[in-house]
Amino acid sequence: MSQKIRTRFAPSPTGFLHIGGARTTLYNWLYARRHKGDFILRIEDTDEVRSTDDSVTAILDSVTWLGLNWDEGPKDGKTDTGPYSPYFQMQRVHIYRKYLDQLVDGGKAYRCYCTKEELDEMRRIAQLEKRPPKYDGRCRNLTPDQRKAQEAAGKKFSIRFKMPTEGATVVDDAIRGQVSFENVLQQDLVIWKTTDGPTYNFCCVIDDHLMEMTHVVRGDEHLSNTPSQIQIYYALGWQPPKFAHLSMILGPDGSKLSKRHGATSVLEYRDQGYLPHTMRNYLALLGWSTTESQQLFTDEDLISKFDLEGCQKSPATFDTVKLNWMNGEYIRQTPIDELIKLAMPFIEKAGLNVSSGPDLKRVIALEHEKFKLLSEIPRLIEFFYKPVEFDPKAFEKVLKAPGAKDVLLGLAEDLAQAPSWTEKPLEERIRAFVAAKALKNGQVFHPIRVAISGRTEGPTLFLMMEVMGKDMVLSRLKEAAAKI
Numbered sequence: 104m105s106q107k108i109r110t111r112f113a114p115s116p117t118g119f120l121h122i123g124g125a126r127t128t129l130y131n132w133l134y135a136r137r138h139k140g141d142f143i144l145r146i147e148d149t150d151e152v153r154s155t156d157d158s159v160t161a162i163l164d165s166v167t168w169l170g171l172n173w174d175e176g177p178k179d180g181k182t183d184t185g186p187y188s189p190y191f192q193m194q195r196v197h198i199y200r201k202y203l204d205q206l207v208d209g210g211k212a213y214r215c216y217c218t219k220e221e222l223d224e225m226r227r228i229a230q231l232e233k234r235p236p237k238y239d240g241r242c243r244n245l246t247p248d249q250r251k252a253q254e255a256a257g258k259k260f261s262i263r264f265k266m267p268t269e270g271a272t273v274v275d276d277a278i279r280g281q282v283s284f285e286n287v288l289q290q291d292l293v294i295w296k297t298t299d300g301p302t303y304n305f306c307c308v309i310d311d312h313l314m315e316m317t318h319v320v321r322g323d324e325h326l327s328n329t330p331s332q333i334q335i336y337y338a339l340g341w342q343p344p345k346f347a348h349l350s351m352i353l354g355p356d357g358s359k360l361s362k363r364h365g366a367t368s369v370l371e372y373r374d375q376g377y378l379p380h381t382m383r384n385y386l387a388l389l390g391w392s393t394t395e396s397q398q399l400f401t402d403e404d405l406i407s408k409f410d411l412e413g414c415q416k417s418p419a420t421f422d423t424v425k426l427n428w429m430n431g432e433y434i435r436q437t438p439i440d441e442l443i444k445l446a447m448p449f450i451e452k453a454g455l456n457v458s459s460g461p462d463l464k465r466v467i468a469l470e471h472e473k474f475k476l477l478s479e480i481p482r483l484i485e486f487f488y489k490p491v492e493f494d495p496k497a498f499e500k501v502l503k504a505p506g507a508k509d510v511l512l513g514l515a516e517d518l519a520q521a522p523s524w525t526e527k528p529l530e531e532r533i534r535a536f537v538a539a540k541a542l543k544n545g546q547v548f549h550p551i552r553v554a555i556s557g558r559t560e561g562p563t564l565f566l567m568m569e570v571m572g573k574d575m576v577l578s579r580l581k582e583a584a585a586k587i
């Protein structure tokens with residue numbers, strides 16, 4: 104194909120960017136990057152009641168956090184950049200009006216004077232007759248006189264697009280193949296509202312054409328809009344782009360992914376401590392796969408392998424266990440210095456002061472293998488930086504065990520003489536202490552751990568002691584003994 108590939112993500116700013124929208128963004132981005140094309144962000148804010156500035160900001164923040172840079176589109180919530188500017192639909196109303204007039208003048212769209220009550224009644228009857236609701240076309244063929252009468256009576260009107268009443272519209276979908284829709288079953292869609300503004304289905308066609316989109320990749324909830332959109336392209340004498348409708352995302356219980364299944368907004372995932380790279384990799388596999396079923400991808404790898412043919416028709420299931428596993432993998436692959444940078448906001452939010460005390464780099468390194476989420480880092484390292492808080496069960500079971508107090512006091516005395524405070528010599532010295540007192544390892548190791556960390560689980564013991572430092576360990580052994 105010689106034409107430059109152009110894809111877009113076109114969110115309606117009526118809420119946060121959720122997982123489905125994030126996946127749509129990613130697939131459009133990957134497709135454009137793979138083909139050295141352009142990826143465009145367009146804000147579809149025609150729903151004046153539900154669109155908010157906050158949603159625009161949240162969506163831009165989310166896409167930015169995901170690392171999916173766009174070539175044209177908003178710079179912030181109000182301004183944009185690119186050869187097809189503006190990219191906010193409500194700044195393009197004059198453009199839509201021009202094409203609206205063209206359709207109305209050409210007899211391809213018409214004024215509909217039906218009131219809300221009349222439309223509700225049509226819906227009610229359809230329900231009674233157990234057929235899908237559909238506008239009955241009563242304003243489609245009004246004579247000029249009939250229209251005049253309606254307007255003389257002060258009736259407001261919307262404008263509907265005249266769908267063909269015969270034949271079928273075939274959506275040639277890159278994922279689903281040829282999907283045929285009988286025209287007679289389609290509605291005459293409202294393309295201009297009674298409140299004098301354009302609707303999504305209309306603007307979307309005009310923009311995708313004028314902005315020269317080659318591919319429209321979006322969620323399958325839009326498949327049913329596509330035949331009408333295609334007919335609008337035809338009515339304007341345009342060629343539709345290639346469509347690709349992505350399968351639905353389900354929660355683990357098999358129902359459509361929703362709040363009930365946990366976090367759905369991208370920013371919640373950020374705040375829980377997932378890495379952007381994890382999200383890119385995970386979302387890529389939520390409905391797409393390679394023939395080798397590869398799981399971990401670098402960005403370059405994803406870009407070079409992603410294709411629409413590998414997208415599945417059947418719904419994808421969101422699996423938090425896999426997501427967490429992947430995040431752990433990527434945290435392990437992150438060099439310590441970078442990990443500290445990523446973890447810092449979480450450490451600060453937890454109110455942990457790491458500017459003094461044990462070396463943060465070494466502390467983080469101790470548990471690097473175990474972190475699954477950035478947000479769990481503060482809890483796992485906090486005892487290095489604030490007074491020990493004893494887990495009550497551990498205190499009862501381990502520190503109150505017979506002899507534990509003597510062990511801690513004896514050790515504090517013995518370790519004070521240790522000439523070297525590194526892992527191996529520490530281990531040897533403590534094992535010698537165990538032997539000299541004819542104790543079992545557990546009778547010594549467990550109390551040390553609880554005394555210096557307050558917990559029964561944590562980093563490997565002797566290395567943890569090394570990193571904590573002699574002074575802190577000795578004083579904690581004595582403090583714990585005093586508390587028993």
Ligand code: GLU
Nearest residue numbers: 113114115147307321325
């Ligand atoms: N504005 C639509 C939405 O947020 C996008 C539709 C499209 O991609 O064509 O659902």
